[in-house]
Amino acid sequence: MQVLKFGGTSVGSAKAISQVCDILASYKRKGVLAVVASAMSGTTDKLIRCGQIAAEGNEHYRDILRDIEQLHLDTVRQLFPITAQSSLLSQVKKQLNQLEALCDGIFQVGEMSNRCRDKVMSYGELLSSWMLAEKLRLNGQNAAWKDSRDLILTDNQFGSALVNFEATDHNITGFFHQQQAEIVVLPGFIASNADRDTTTLGRGGSDYTAAIIAAATDASVLEIWTDVSGMMTADPRIVPQAIAIPRISYEEAMELSHFGAKVIYPPTIQPVMNRRIPILIKNTFDPEASGTLIQDNGEKPYPVTGISGIRGIALLTLEGSGMVGIPGFSRRLFDALLQEKVNVILITQSSSEHSITVGINESDMLKAKAAVDSEFSQEIYDKRIEPLTVEKDLCIVAVVGDNMKNHHGMSGRLFGALGRNAINVRAIAQGSTEKNISAVIGKNDLRKALNVIHEVFFESDTRQLNIFVAGTGNVGGKLLEQLQQQEAYLRSELGLQVRIIALANSRKMHFSESGIPLAGWKDALEQGEAMDLAAFAARIPQMNLRNSVFVDNTASDAVAALYPNFLQHGISVVTCNKIACSSEYAAYKKLKDLARKYNASFLFETNVGAGLPVINTLNDLVRSGDKVQTIEAVLSGSLNFVFNNFVNGSSFRQVVKAAQDEGYTEPDPRIDLSGKDVMRKILILARESGAVLEMDDIENHSFLPDACLNAPDVPAFFEQLDVCAAHFGQLLKNAADKGERLKFVARYHMGKASVGLQSVGPQHPFYQLEGKDNIVLFTTHRYAAQPLIVKGAGAGADVTASGIFADIIRTVR
Missing domain, CATH: 3.40.50.720 (NAD(P)-binding Rossmann-like Domain)
Structure with missing residues (x-):
């Protein structure tokens, strides 16, 4: 026997139901097929809302009822030929009339009990499964419909009832032993108690229905048909790079589903795992896709199988010196939470026993705090422990994999990746089996965290x-x-x-x-x-x-x-x-x-030498323990261009204008010629070498006359360059008379820095510096006899962009 469950999207429209029928028609049967159907997508939420607002005395519930009715009547009209519609529409209308009468009663009394709520919710699965069975019969299939409430018996815990497996297994095996139909369609999610009242198995309970039937009949396989091609390494709506998991163990699937993976309802796995029945997750809308097989563990290419997350988490922390060495605090904490039916999702405790932290659903935090503070009221009064602290707006990310225990450094990779992306971890839990590492983080970081973790464990190549x-x-x-x-x-x-x-x-x-x-x-x-x-x-x-x-x-x-x-x-x-x-x-x-x-x-490498590795070289020296004694440099490509082209017979004004036209200077060349830009650069190098300097500490030996510096605008500045031509000519003549060349030099030595125009002779490393090149000489403890030299193009958009490009790559390397 085989059991197949089709989710809400798989039966969410007439077209989808027809697709399910096609899948079943082509199915290679091994005995009877038990087909479990969810409600049409969105219907259960509408039913709950309908009951809630009816209980509030709001007549808008009738509008929601009309929407539910219209959906199902339209689906019948689209699924079946006109000749067959009359009786089918009548049957749907009969069910919906019962629902309307139930909601009218809720409206009249102004209250909806959990028992009544389960009854209201049951109509979604009853209608969708019945339509599917009728469509199969119309297509010539030997199909029957069976009410799951006749088979699955539970206690009276309405909303999330506990199954009486002994009675349920007896009912299911007896029914299918006598069954003549080849396909039996059943509504998921619903069951009944000993008084025949309708109960439900919890949201997502249609998966559970299918698992209960599969376990009772010892089915060869349980297939869960949904709208995705199996379980994914992460939620593809959050992590677009997520990939399908071809094979996963029962334990891994339970962990992932418990921590938010929505493909399968967590309690589903236990009944079939006990019987070692494989679970196959398939895509209704891509039936050829291989899907995910859940069974006993096998070899996998990754140590991590998948990651998932839960939103809406609150952390409760009980702490105080009075807890240390005193037994019973943990039991009392959990007993207090149990009394309020608060589910604990995560537990972590300090080794000093000074505190214990638990993660719960945020919706339970107020009643949880009240219960715990009441339980420990005397200890709080005596100041032996602090009142329970509550943190909200959190979520849990979980990394799951059977093979993690065989690989070193898994936790380090996880928390290192989160840390590099400024994701603060509030609490950590890791089971002794090492199959799960869970971290509590801020809810706003969930998307980033899942993508970061997925990249680390599944996208190592990119x-x-x-x-x-x-x-x-x-x-x-x-x-x-x-x-x-x-x-x-x-x-x-x-x-x-x-x-x-x-x-x-x-x-x-x-x-x-x-x-x-x-x-x-x-x-x-x-x-x-x-x-x-x-x-x-x-x-x-x-x-x-x-x-x-x-x-x-x-x-x-x-x-x-x-x-x-x-x-x-x-x-x-x-x-x-x-x-x-x-x-x-x-x-x-x-x-x-x-x-x-x-x-x-x-990173700011281009602050000093455009694309030259000046700062990185300096950083390497300092990090390796070298001591910088002196830095001498020509750090302005524009100024070097100017003075390399300012030769006998040329006008200083013409040379500066050419540099401006080439884009080597700022639009206002005074920014370069004043030496302020070079002052900034030597200041940055001095600071990177360990000096504590301010801009005012740097001596600037300016070569520009005040009339040039103080010109009201750029055209006036160029006019003043002509006026002061004799001054610039004399600077050039003085250098030439000594056989030297003019260079604008920055210098840092023993805590002091300066910039200014100098003339250098042929033996100086700066003498042969051509074009717009920069040069930096580092004299250090290790490079004392001969300085370390960095030299090359120090200006221009291309080289500056390449330096920025290199820094961008360094951020991830």
């Missing part, structure tokens, strides 16, 4: 990076171009899926949780909404995506001010904007501390 980009000008545009160019390489060689989730410039911003196609980012941004920096910054943490990185390609104070908020949410920051790291030392240190505290990256 890691997703979610990028938020501010600034799409020269540097930002080049960065997006490079990301598009390297998209396939990143996926195939580094296992990285880089998604641009948001773009913003001074005019527009655009978000797409599924990712903005890099080929069309300009059009997407142009069609976005008006830029609102506060709204842009607020939305990024609200999206709460894993492996998030904020990229700042601007030179904006306002954007730099957003970094602390991002880091506090575990969002990494990559920036070429020098403002944050060259502001007050306290602000710089706060950003570094936040990055460490919240396990986020704060």
Whole structure:
């Protein structure tokens, strides 16, 4: 014998019911088929709501009744030919009239008991199973309908009745032993007590009905037909990358279903597990899919079989020094919860016995607190223990797998992944069998946590990076171009899926949780909404995506001010904007501390040398214990370009204008020529080497006359360059007379820093520095005789973008 159960979506419409009939018609039978049907999808919720508002004295219940009636009458009209409809419609109408009379009675008395509620809920399964049986008969199948209430007997615990298995097994085996029909259709979910009152087996109880019948008849298989192709590694509505689990053990399936996996109702597994009857989960709408087979354990490719989560959790914590070494506290706690019928989902206790924490459904927390505080009122009064503390707005994530006990570091991988994404763990529980690791987290982190955990255990070859980009000008545009160019390489060689989730410039911003196609980012941004920096910054943490990185390609104070908020949410920051790291030392240190505290990256390599590995080289020296003595550097590509091209016979004004036209300087060249930009860079290097310096501590030996610096605008500045041409010519002549060249040099030595124009001779490493190149000399304890040199292009959108690109990759490596 075989038992098949079809869920609410499988019988949710005339088309779906016809699909079920086709499946049964093509089925290779091994004896009688017992077919258990749920109510049409959404019907049970409507029935409950109907009874509730009738009990409240609200006549709107009649509108809900009409909706239920219309659904079932329309289904009959679509399923059956007109010639067969009359008697069938009459039968449906008869059942619905009984339901209406029941709801009218509830309305009159203004109350709905649990017994009455079970009766109201039963009509969904009664109607859907009866329609399915009639359709099978119309199609020529030897089918019969049987009321499950005649077979399954329970106690009087209405809403979630306990089955009398001895009497139930006797009834089921007796009925099927005498059965002549090839297919028997039964309503799921419902049963009856000794007085023949209707009872129910709990929401999802249709699975349980099928399991009870399968166990009683020692069926060869129990098939659960639903709208997904088996159990998944995670809920695909939350984790799009979830994959079907081909095979899973009974114990793993029980753990996953207990912790929120909705494919199968938790009590379903126990009856068939006792008889070692396999459970096959199939997709009604894709019957060719292999589905998931639940039976005794077998070899699996992953140590973790699946992950799931439960929302609506509250934590109760009983603590106090008076608990230490005193037996009986745990028993009294659980007895108090038992008296209020509060189900405990998770338990964890400190080894010092100073506290014990349990997880319960949030809906039970008020009565649980009242019961526990009452039980321990004397100890609370004596201040031996604290009043019960309650935390709400939580959820549980559970990682399940029989093979976890054979693999080292499973807990470390789990909690490391959560920590890297700033997901705070409130409580932890792990069974002694090591089949389940559960963690309690904030409810707003559930989606991110499930995706993070799934990535760690099931997507080891690919890691997703979610990028938020501010600034799409020269540097930002080049960065997006490079990301598009390297998209396939990143996926195939580094296992990285880089998604641009948001773009913003001074005019527009655009978000797409599924990712903005890099080929069309300009059009997407142009069609976005008006830029609102506060709204842009607020939305990024609200999206709460894993492996998030904020990229700042601007030179904006306002954007730099957003970094602390991002880091506090575990969002990494990559920036070429020098403002944050060259502001007050306290602000710089706060950003570094936040990055460490919240396990986020704060990377700013391009602050100093564009794409050159200047900061990373310095960091490596410091981390390895080397001591920096002196840093000498040409740190401005624009200034190096200017002085390399300022030769005898040339005009300083023309050279500066050429640098501006090439994009090597800021729109206002005074930002570069004043030395302020270089001051910021040497300040950042000094701080990264361990110095506590402020911008005011740096000496600036400016070569620009005050008339140039104080010009009212850029055109006036260029005019002053002509006025001061003799000054610049003399600087050049003085250097040439000594056989030297002009370089704008930054220097840090023993806690002091300075910048200024110098002339260097042919023996100096700076002498041959050409074009817009930068150079940095690190003299350290280890590199004392000969400095460590980093040299290369130090300006330009391409190299700066490549440096930002490299920092983005570093956030996940």
